Amino acid sequence: MAELxxxxxxxxxxxAAHPADFPDRGIAEDELAALAAMAAGGIPETPRLRRSLLLVAGAIGSVSALSTRLADVRSAVELFGEPPRR
Structure with a gap:
């Protein structure tokens, strides 16, 4: 939980400090707020974590300045287990 x-x-x-505005910034901010709430509220549901991560990645994936921190969030989400195999 601490890593997340x-x-x-x-x-x-x-x-917040990134100067550029991009179309999906609001989505990224909303989902990061949801991830923060899940991390603060106990053990979150892994599918919900992964959904939020996917939305954040889709929203800011093209902003290379944020890629390292996005990878950190991804690594933290992966600590909750692998996604189900299909």
Whole structure:
């Protein structure tokens, strides 16, 4: 939980400080807030974590300045287990 809280917090700070505005910034901010709430509220549901991560990645994936922090969030989400195989 601590790694997820830290990773989300860092990405939120970097996103807030990032000067460029992009179309899906609001989506990224909303989903990062949801991830922060899940991390603060106990053990979150893994599918919901992954959904939020996917939305954040889709929203800011093209902003290379945020890629390191996004990778940190992804790593933290992966600590909750692998996605189900299809």
């Amino acid at each position: 809280r830290i990773a989300v917090s860092r990405l939120r700070r970097e996103l």
